[in-house]
Amino acid sequence: MSEPGPKNDRTAAGSAALPTIRELLSTDLTIESAIGCFADCDGLLVFDSADADRPGASQAGRYSFLTADPVRRFDLQHAEYGTDPFAELHQLSEAIAMCEPGRHLPPFSGGLAGVLSYELGGCFEHVRPARIDEFGFPAMTVGLYDWAIVWDHTNDSVESIVHDFGASAAVPQSMSAEARAEWIRRRVSAESNFAALPAASASQIEPDPSVLHPHAEIANVFSDHPAAEYREAVGRVIEYIRAGDIFQANLSQRLLTPFRGDPLNFYSRLRTGNAAPYAGLAHFDDWWLLSASPESFVQLDGRDVVTRPIKGTRRRQLTPEADLGVRIDLECSEKDRAENVMIVDLLRNDLSRVCTDESVRVPKLCRLESFATVHHLVSEVTGTLNKDRTLWDLLAATLPGGSISGAPKVRAMEIIGELEPTVRGPYCGNLFYQGFGGQAAANILIRTILCRGGWAQLPVGGGITMLSDPQAEYQETIDKAVGMLAALELV
Template sequence: MIIQRPLPYLADSQPYFETVRPLGHAVFLDSGRPKCPWGRYDIIAAAPVERLELNADTPDAFAQLERLYSKYKTDHKEMEDLPFQGGIIGHFSYDLGRSIEKMPTLAEHFSALPDMRVGMYLWAIVTDHKTQTTRLVADAQVDATLLTTLEALLADTAPNAAKAESDPFTLTRPFSANLSAPEYKDKLAQVNELIHAGDCYQVNFAQRFDSQFTGDPWHAYKALREVAPTPYSAFIDSDHSPILSLSPEQFLEVKMQQVTTKPIKGTRPRSDSPEEDQRLKQALVDSVKDRAENLMIVDLLRNDLSKVCTHNSVKVPKLFSIESYANVHHKVSTVTGTLSPQHTPISLLAHCFPGGSITGAPKIRAMEIIESLEPHRRTIYCGSIGYISLCGRMDTSITIRTLLCEDDHIYCWAGGGIVADSVNEMEYEETFDKVNNLLNCLHATLPKETPH
């Protein structure tokens, strides 16, 4: 049974998150509203009844996730307008792929972030921006006293913009990349040689940016979501390694047994000039290179989905659509299928992880090349954040445009798909097109005398 209690609707759900954040292990799956036109739901939760933290050397990581899910699952009925009815929320790092495929160990493992960190959340605040409603949703397993306390807490503070009482976020030095421009282009030349030698068709290669900070990362996230409103944003709170994600990309959705994935391949920067902006958008539409790059990943994801979907159900209803965000235009395709009865959303996640749009093709060889050329492991970058509801519904992102705070360091990544006709200079500049709005936003917090 699901308990639903109405709450005041807020066009911006931040105050709800700030209200429940002190309860611990708070999560904010953020649609990017009110500025982002694409997203629909915000899901906010805290105080999980159970947590699971695993690293990639755990051979049965996804089996343990399945056991956690099964432990709390009861007779939940899926509802069209209620995506989350209690369930698992958390992150899955890119390196969790090592629990599925045997990979070389070459890149530096610099982070203590678990490769999987999830909680079982039996209550949540769910905002539907389409219907302009907000509900406190709770599983019947939630203690009645706790539910009453939550209702009082949210009813008292929700109509007012709650002010987080914590130190402001400040960078103490500018971001720096882990590869110089010549080093990055040399790595791309190595990828190009491997492509022409027939090792692979495409490799998603990235660089990492690093800075240091003081204060509360939540304040950084609030600033970032203003300049980069995206439909798969998220703030995953933690005492040691909070995650700030401003992702525009969906990984896997399961709704009424229908599976959807929306890979992004192909990017152009935005311009303040309407004429130039339209020219850049049209250039992306017309680009033969970007179409080929996108189609390679669509074929890879069709193959991944076919392993867990019913025969002949995998389709491509949208190919090469254009979506425009604050700083870039993206080329996006949609692949769908029907989940086989013998599979669950978790087995779907395991069979498709990590997402093909951020590895390359063929997937395993591309991952081996990434491991040999990128200096540091990706951790949360190019992994996934999302929920697996106890009703069987799932929605997850690809964690591009994502930052990790650990100790006093903050990390951000950017990359792109390299194919046979890639131009190294353009690929290098594209990484900055993707994250400059994030880095510049945080650079604004530097002390005024610090050059950047």
């Protein structure tokens, strides 16, 4: 175990150097205990490689990050077609880029980070959202952060990193770097542990009665689609496919359950029972977002872009023999492979809008990957960003993700808005960061729960193709919900 103590590493002063303070922390500081230390802070964000110890876990799972208390916030309540939701972030990114940090920093040690909703795609595509929105989740919530705690799972180290913006008018800090470093020390010390969560908000959201149907199989759970209605919606998607409107669409149902518990205990159970490489947590205002996502949306390193769509799911089985059987079934499934390939083609097209044409490649197609509760087929599409393009251009070209909308994307989004009665909010949106070194990453917020106003909301869905069986598609949504329902102690 490394001993806690200061290891101040101020970047040498240069014309554009961004000074930093780096301190090693005790490796006894786990992600869960650190969340407790900052639970009362607004803007708490965690990027959690919760399956870093999984056999075959990728390099993407090397780091986990925690930050809170942003120096600036950028909020957009509603998406409006034709507007640029990233206008201020474009300008701020340019200002930050002039303050180049020291070398050898992890991908995120502060920078821009937050949550993008599925409905934010309405800024880029002229599509009406679903008709019911009781939870009022913002289209976008982003913070500018001057610090982070970083877990390096490869080197088994934990450190805090604080950046000093100095007198920059673009990024005014609420406290000096030295004061911020001391604030972190106090927070993580044994004498100042905020493991007891502040009292939950007294506000109560009243779900629309027209979309509050008791679930036939799970007590104390409600759906916006009764089972028969969901199967009918699958049939409608198949009719649209036969008519030539689309090749596939991602259809979901929203599950709700009353929730007045402790989100931190809930997240602890979720990340333990559903370890995933792109898990995370966000807490702003009166809402908590808890995710055990297995899916990366985009990663940007310099100009190199990677996206890893998931299509194809089977529930893990109790015995090795049965588990092998469902693995083979998934790998041989014509329907699932066709679904995956269609989304790969869509993402190739999306990346070609902002990447050099000759650079877009598919190095991996329909590879089977296994997670705590399910097996998935995963592909990989890569490209090289054009020199005049930025992360924000990349997001504008690709939101919402093809794997959770459909192909062609715009028509699929229109059909989703027609058949799903409630807005998705954070579900199928993104938890993202852009670090000071220029690296960026975003997940797809699936296997994700929103806690707000006395309810836990956990939507689940799947891709519908010509070969879909309505009952099998309904069962797939339940399979995807099992891990979250278990964390809520409902199954």
